[in-house]
Amino acid sequence: MPSYNLYMGCSVPANYPNYEAAMLKVAKELGMELEYMEGVACCGSPNLRAIDFMGWLTVNARTIAIAEKNGHDIVTPCNGCFASLKDVYHHLKHDDAHKKQVNAVLKKEGLEFKGISKPRHFVEALYSDIGIEEIQKKITKPLDGVGIAIHYGCHVLRPKDVTEFSPEIYQELVKVTGATVIDYPLWKQCCGATVLPVNEELAIRLARDKLKSMTEAGAVFATVACPACGNQLDLQQLGLKESYGEEYNLPVLLYPQILGLAMGMDEDDVGLSMNRVPAGSIIEHLTE
Amino acid sequence: MSDPVLIIGAGVAGLTAAVELADSGVNTIVVEKLPTVGGNALDLYKAFPTDDCFYCFEGNRWRPGIRKCFYRSALIDQPNMDLKINSYVEQITGNSGKFEATIHVGPEYIDAKKCIMCGLCIEYSSAFSLVSPQCQPQAVTYDPDKADEGDKKAVEECPTKAINLDAQPKKETVSVSDVVIATGYHEMKPVNVDEYSYGKHPNIVTQLELAQILDPIGATDGKLLRPSDGKPAKRVMMVQCVGSRDENYYPYCSKICCVYALKHANILTEERDASQVSVVYMDIRTYDSHERYYREARENGVEFVRGRVARVEPKDENELDIIVYDSLLDKYLKFTVDLFVLSSALEPPEGMDNIIDSLGLNVASGFIAPADLVSENEVVAGDHIYACGTALGPAEVPESVTQARAVASKILQNRK
Amino acid sequence: MTEADEKDGPPVVLVDPIDMSKLDSEFRNEIKSMPYGDELNACFACSTCTAACPIANVWTYKPHQLIRMIILGMREEVLSSDEIWLCLTCFQCQERCPQKVRVTDIFFDCKNLAAEESKIPETIVGLAKTLMEKGQLYEVTADWEREDMDLEPAVPGLSTNEFKDIIKATRTGKIVGGEE
Numbered sequence A: 001m002p003s004y005n006l007y008m009g010c011s012v013p014a015n016y017p018n019y020e021a022a023m024l025k026v027a028k029e030l031g032m033e034l035e036y037m038e039g040v041a042c043c044g045s046p047n048l049r050a051i052d053f054m055g056w057l058t059v060n061a062r063t064i065a066i067a068e069k070n071g072h073d074i075v076t077p078c079n080g081c082f083a084s085l086k087d088v089y090h091h092l093k094h095d096d097a098h099k100k101q102v103n104a105v106l107k108k109e110g111l112e113f114k115g116i117s118k119p120r121h122f123v124e125a126l127y128s129d130i131g132i133e134e135i136q137k138k139i140t141k142p143l144d145g146v147g148i149a150i151h152y153g154c155h156v157l158r159p160k161d162v163t164e165f166s167p168e169i170y171q172e173l174v175k176v177t178g179a180t181v182i183d184y185p186l187w188k189q190c191c192g193a194t195v196l197p198v199n200e201e202l203a204i205r206l207a208r209d210k211l212k213s214m215t216e217a218g219a220v221f222a223t224v225a226c227p228a229c230g231n232q233l234d235l236q237q238l239g240l241k242e243s244y245g246e247e248y249n250l251p252v253l254l255y256p257q258i259l260g261l262a263m264g265m266d267e268d269d270v271g272l273s274m275n276r277v278p279a280g281s282i283i284e285h286l287t288e
Numbered sequence B: 001m002s003d004p005v006l007i008i009g010a011g012v013a014g015l016t017a018a019v020e021l022a023d024s025g026v027n028t029i030v031v032e033k034l035p036t037v038g039g040n041a042l043d044l045y046k047a048f049p050t051d052d053c054f055y056c057f058e059g060n061r062w063r064p065g066i067r068k069c070f071y072r073s074a075l076i077d078q079p080n081m082d083l084k085i086n087s088y089v090e091q092i093t094g095n096s097g098k099f100e101a102t103i104h105v106g107p108e109y110i111d112a113k114k115c116i117m118c119g120l121c122i123e124y125s126s127a128f129s130l131v132s133p134q135c136q137p138q139a140v141t142y143d144p145d146k147a148d149e150g151d152k153k154a155v156e157e158c159p160t161k162a163i164n165l166d167a168q169p170k171k172e173t174v175s176v177s178d179v180v181i182a183t184g185y186h187e188m189k190p191v192n193v194d195e196y197s198y199g200k201h202p203n204i205v206t207q208l209e210l211a212q213i214l215d216p217i218g219a220t221d222g223k224l225l226r227p228s229d230g231k232p233a234k235r236v237m238m239v240q241c242v243g244s245r246d247e248n249y250y251p252y253c254s255k256i257c258c259v260y261a262l263k264h265a266n267i268l269t270e271e272r273d274a275s276q277v278s279v280v281y282m283d284i285r286t287y288d289s290h291e292r293y294y295r296e297a298r299e300n301g302v303e304f305v306r307g308r309v310a311r312v313e314p315k316d317e318n319e320l321d322i323i324v325y326d327s328l329l330d331k332y333l334k335f336t337v338d339l340f341v342l343s344s345a346l347e348p349p350e351g352m353d354n355i356i357d358s359l360g361l362n363v364a365s366g367f368i369a370p371a372d373l374v375s376e377n378e379v380v381a382g383d384h385i386y387a388c389g390t391a392l393g394p395a396e397v398p399e400s401v402t403q404a405r406a407v408a409s410k411i412l413q414n415r416k
Numbered sequence C: 001m002t003e004a005d006e007k008d009g010p011p012v013v014l015v016d017p018i019d020m021s022k023l024d025s026e027f028r029n030e031i032k033s034m035p036y037g038d039e040l041n042a043c044f045a046c047s048t049c050t051a052a053c054p055i056a057n058v059w060t061y062k063p064h065q066l067i068r069m070i071i072l073g074m075r076e077e078v079l080s081s082d083e084i085w086l087c088l089t090c091f092q093c094q095e096r097c098p099q100k101v102r103v104t105d106i107f108f109d110c111k112n113l114a115a116e117e118s119k120i121p122e123t124i125v126g127l128a129k130t131l132m133e134k135g136q137l138y139e140v141t142a143d144w145e146r147e148d149m150d151l152e153p154a155v156p157g158l159s160t161n162e163f164k165d166i167i168k169a170t171r172t173g174k175i176v177g178g179e180e
């Protein structure tokens, strides 16, 4: 049974307990042992990287160093946390001077960044360590081929040499649930989350463009694996009627919700009622 | 025995054709208007694509001799080559494998076989000079227009008795089987492109002139100095497409000026201590693998400005202010430089139109065009008439050499 | 844009160029020496980054122009530009750059330099404050939602003091401290 250090970050626990719970449940079902990490806090987000590179390096190196005490890899359900941790991991593996500098600080806590525990996104661990075949075995109520658009999220896709993530991972994971993956023109495009603090209007516009592109391509649902992306695509939909006079009614599910349902969990198990755009209609697409 | 082959022009292309033919047992007559062979390649220092000296391209390494001396060994040892320097072809008559050529052979003031380039004569009279330490044949030259008292003394003192001031020009008429035109190109003196003020300030030069500055055996020993005062030139700006791609001058792209500008920019930043090198361009055209010169130049910190020069304003005799419109930023930038280098068009050499007219050849932008415009035999200019190298239009050395070899093999095939 | 030199009236021509000697020619080296800046010089101004960028359309300086401005030494203009803060950090530009210039990473470097000079948008300073005070950007407020999902009301393992201590000693401390 593969074991992992579970790094939640701050956004999922605060804003998406349904994501957190659904992830824990499917992980358990599939035999992934996720252990909440002790003594960690926020990753700082790209905002911290922007204003305080050394601070950002140090806090994330610290998280990795804590994981290295048991040597297991880190998994996280948040693209932002993943990007921060993986980028720091990558950077410190290539920059000895910074590694020394950071370790000098961590030493006070008896910690050291070595680069053993790799930060990974939950969906990637699911795909690589459990594998489509094993997941397939657990699918009891496959979806009926309904079209789902994937929003991968910038920070898992890019920069590729750092994230080492490929879109096929997510596609395979959606396909195994019985859904059809909808290709849409703006699949690479950003959801706008990062500029939300500096330019809300622009952020909303970006979210809207994604939703438009997805629905025009025929998506009935969308899926994300990140609280910030979820926020942009799900929550922001509610305001679009006012700002753009447009209504998309495109339910946005966190990936483990879809997987959990296809594995036979019920809608409360995956917290479907907490999704902002009502997502209950997905139940109608489950087959026995 | 068949008639010899007449080769006009002893640049890289003409010499390659001559050596290849001579090595295959064909007699060649090489007519060169200057006192040395080598043409434009004579003082180019390092050459792309190998960054080697000019005569030492990979393909020629088998030939005995030291660096820079591929042609020297041929000129000395190859009995089938008859080189006529200071000469030109007055007229060619006949056709189809049977030509009569009248050659004006300049007076042989110096016997190149005797001259040991001791330099004594140069000390006595300014009529003697050494074109280049790399000149071939290895001998000094004599200019009768500069004759003075000292030259008699030089005749007497010359240790090898190599000087004959009474030499007279000769006219020779020869029968030749084939004519190879390898008259090369000329770098345009951009005096007419007045926005660049060429000719009005000593520190405005062309790329070929910069090549001469950079040549370690040139006047400044390869040091990057300002022509105005001989002080180090630290800030250099180049501008591309001067007179090329311009319907007012030459409509064509001169093809290699981008690559050699980059070559020069790299030499300036890597080997000379230029602190600021900028290149103003419309497009950078680096064909084939020459792209690497471009990347290397950027890595070296060479500043590329896409746009055009708005104004050139001399600050004083030594410095120039150059205002450039940067079309990527939509801003005007002002640079102060010590040396302003123009990548001037490569044009047909003087007299090219005469040759083309008299032989009734096809012409393309003033250069020779193939006889059959749709065939792949670009070197075939007419019946038993060939062209190679930059006589066909701007080209790099390897391409010129390849064409010269193609000419040699065509002639050899015809003779079988 | 250009230095307001004391001139005797307006220049004789309308073109008033940027004087290159007044720019910071070391700026490019400064960026080059920063994390992921080493490929900066390879930029050949193709503007692919701008073509890839989803929001350059609303920027005064497009990504390729910002990179050019860095290379030219327009330090002041780049570091005080709004664009670097509007960057989505979506890495689309960087992904497509044919010369492997790490455009997004370089904009991160620029933001750090700007931050060092206290050129930070108010809202970002606000985020820095939140991070310093709370040790996280989001706090669990609706713990009943967590309980509904059978999760512990408080996040297991969460400890924010170490985080706060670290960033107090780095630039965040200065930024927030300077604010107060």
Ligand SMILES: Cc1cc2nc3c(=O)[nH]c(=O)nc-3n(C[C@H](O)[C@H](O)[C@H](O)COP(=O)(O)OP(=O)(O)OC[C@H]3O[C@@H](n4cnc5c(N)ncnc54)[C@H](O)[C@@H]3O)c2cc1C
Pocket (backbone or CB within 6 Å): B008, B009, B010, B011, B012, B013, B014, B031, B032, B033, B034, B037, B038, B039, B040, B041, B044, B046, B047, B048, B049, B087, B088, B089, B182, B183, B184, B185, B186, B187, B207, B208, B209, B211, B256, B260, B263, B349, B350, B351, B388, B389, B390, B391, B395, B396, B397, B398, B400
């Ligand atoms: C600044 C600069 C840098 C360059 N750098 C490189 C480089 O790095 N690598 C590279 O591969 N190429 C380079 N080149 C190009 C290179 O110079 C040419 O490819 C090469 O010299 C062409 O040789 P050619 O024999 O065709 O012509 P030329 O060298 O022009 O030779 C023609 C010869 O014919 C003679 N001639 C002309 N007309 C007559 C006539 N009517 N009668 C008798 N003789 C005549 C001329 O005097 C001359 O000797 C560079 C060119 C320039 C301008």
Ligand code: SF4
Pocket (backbone or CB within 6 Å): B110, B114, B115, B116, B117, B118, B119, B120, B121, B122, B128, B139, B140, B157, B158, B159, B160, B161, B162, B163
């Ligand atoms: S003195 Fe005679 S040998 Fe010496 S360089 Fe002059 S011509 Fe040649």
Ligand code: SF4
Pocket (backbone or CB within 6 Å): B240, B241, B242, B244, B245, B252, B253, B254, B255, B256, B257, B258, B259, B283, B284, B285, B343
């Ligand atoms: S090679 Fe370059 S400089 Fe020369 S004409 Fe062509 S584009 Fe212009």
Ligand code: SF4
Pocket (backbone or CB within 6 Å): C042, C043, C044, C045, C046, C047, C048, C049, C050, C063, C064, C067, C093, C096, C097, C098, C099, C100, C101, C103
């Ligand atoms: S894509 Fe890369 S090479 Fe092209 S302009 Fe942008 S940074 Fe420069």
Ligand code: SF4
Pocket (backbone or CB within 6 Å): C049, C052, C053, C054, C055, C056, C063, C086, C087, C088, C089, C090, C091, C092, C093, C094, C103, C104
């Ligand atoms: S990372 Fe920034 S500059 Fe690059 S494409 Fe995204 S928004 Fe544009």
